[in-house]
Amino acid sequence: MRAMGFQEISLSFFTFTLFLLITLFPSISSSQPKPVDSHGLVFLKNLIGCKKGDKVEGIHQMKKYLHHFGYLNDVHIHSKSNEDEFDEILESAIKTYQINYNLKATGTLDNTTLAQILKSRCGVADIINGKTRMKSGTKVVNQHRKISGPFHEVSHFAFFEGSLKWPDSKSHLTYGFLPKTPSKAVDPVSRAFRTWAANTHFSFSQESDYESADIKISFERGDHGDGSPFDSVGGVLAHAFAPTDGRLHFDAVEHWAIGAVPNSYDVETVALHEIGHLLGLYHSSVEGAIMWPSIMGGTTKGLHADDIEGIKALYTSTS
Structure with a gap:
């Protein structure tokens, strides 16, 4: 099979990407390389091993990433007084992320956690309005509108709040x-x-x-x-x-x-x-x-x- 060529990726760009990934995560350099985007993932190189109590440049970008996917709320992300401080709230958010992705919930930005963050993904948030997780027995909400109703608690898969679905007449x-x-x-x-x-x-x-x-x-x-x-x-x-x-x-x-x-x-x-x-x-x-x-x-x-x-x-x- 061949690439469709919607956009061409130059050899020099790929070489730079591979070098950056090997530099950031030498222990996973054999895994599928992914282009690092300009949305901010280059900051990860500063955060290997970061834990509660650390103050490191780039932590505020990690907070923005976790906020984007629902792990931190607006109040925490907009605070400027401690934007590069690894506080208890960030530790809790990282533990939740690790639980969702079947990682050891240490609350530390270890290589395994950062490698998961580096992977490309779906844009639908993992947590919405502080109510969702991907693990069993959690409540899932619609990402675009609030709809009340009973929750379905299932072993692995999950639904949107209100079990949103197409009507029976629309098969x-x-x-x-x-x-x-x-x-x-x-x-x-x-x-x-x-x-x-x-x-x-x-x-x-x-x-x-x-x-x-x-x-x-x-x-x-x-x-x-x-x-x-x-x-x-x-x-x-x-x-x-x-x-x-x-x-x-x-x-x-x-x-x-x-x-x-x-x-x-x-x-x-x-x-x-x-x-x-x-x-x-x-x-x-x-x-x-x-x-x-x-x-x-x-x-x-x-x-x-x-x-x-x-x-x-x-x-x-x-x-």
């Missing part, structure tokens, strides 16, 4: 692509829909009229008007909205590919994850599941039993 969904979407992205995204159709009660068909489709797919750059701007290469790859919003956005600046292409991201794999959100699934704490938040470059991934159990549980519930 057939149409999807459309924004005009000028890269043509080579259409087939892998369509395959992802067929995979979900084979494991759910849903059927899907492509709609030529983008505006009238139930699900609207587009490749966007930077601030694209939905309140969740993309960063640059690496970092957040894509995001999608809970039912019945129907929007799925890919970050257009990424190096997208069809299949397992080194230093690129498989469109179909990312689409499988984001369609899970479109249907009502939240993030899973099972690393093998498609709903695991991190997505590795140079690999492909399919649905896991946890994903299938989750979607069936959501659509057989009576709430």
